[in-house]
Amino acid sequence: MTHHNDPLAHAQHTAHEWLKVVAERLGTEDRNYTYRVLRAWLHLVRDRLTVDSAVHLAAQLPEFLRGVYFEGWVPSKVPIRYDTTGFTTLFAYEGGISPADVPATASAISAGLSALFSPGQLDHVFAQMPSGLRGELASETPTPAAAPRASAEHRRLNAMEDRVQALTDAVSALAHGLEELPTEEPPRSRAAKAAQEAHRILMVAGTAKR
Structure with missing residues (x-):
C-alpha cells in the first residue's frame, strides 16, 4: 500500500x-x-x-x-x-x-x-x-522571598477550591438526577443514582483532602 x-x-x-x-x-x-x-x-x-x-x-x-x-x-x-x-x-x-x-x-x-x-x-x-x-x-x-508563606497560603486556597468545586459538582449531579427527563428509567432510580454519584464526588474530595 x-x-x-x-x-x-x-x-x-x-x-x-x-x-x-x-x-x-x-x-x-x-x-x-x-x-x-x-x-x-x-x-x-x-x-x-x-x-x-x-x-x-x-x-x-x-x-x-x-x-x-x-x-x-x-x-x-x-x-x-x-x-x-x-x-x-x-x-x-x-x-x-x-x-x-x-x-x-x-x-x-x-x-x-x-x-x-x-x-x-x-x-x-x-x-x-x-x-x-x-x-x-x-x-x-513563586518569588523566593515569599515562598514559605505563598506555599502555605496556596495549599489552603487549593483545599478550599477543591471543596467548593466538589460541592458544586455534587449539587449538579443531584439536580441532574431530579430533572424530569423523557426516559423510561423510573424517577426514583435516577434520583438514587444521582445521590450515589454525589456521594462518590464528596468521598473522592474527602480522600484527596487527607
Whole structure:
C-alpha cells in the first residue's frame, strides 16, 4: 500500500509531527519515551477536567492522539481531584519516570503542546486547576522571598477550591438526577443514582483532602 493510497497516512503523519515537537521540548530523540510521557500527561490532565472541558480539549488533538487521550476515560468518574502530590505519583507511575523528573517533564510537554494547540487553550485548561498543580504543569514558581508563606497560603486556597468545586459538582449531579427527563428509567432510580454519584464526588474530595 502506497502512502498516496493509505487513508490513514495523513493522520499518522500529523501524530508523528506532534510527537516530534514534544520530543524536541523534552530534549530527546526517543519516540517511545516521548509517547509514554505524553500519554501520561494527556490522561492525567483529562481526568482533572470536567467532561465538557475534557471534550473541548480533545477536539484540538490530532486523530490518533485523540484516541490515546480517550483511552480508559470514564466520564462518570471525573474530575478526579488529585493534588500536586497525587499528580506527581500518578505521572511517575504511568510515564515510567522518577517522581523527581515529573515537574520538568510535565512542563516540557505543556510547552510543546502549547505551541500546537490554539493560542490560550492550555491557559484556559490550567485555569481550572489548583495553583499548585498549575505550577507542576507549567513551571510556575513563586518569588523566593515569599515562598514559605505563598506555599502555605496556596495549599489552603487549593483545599478550599477543591471543596467548593466538589460541592458544586455534587449539587449538579443531584439536580441532574431530579430533572424530569423523557426516559423510561423510573424517577426514583435516577434520583438514587444521582445521590450515589454525589456521594462518590464528596468521598473522592474527602480522600484527596487527607
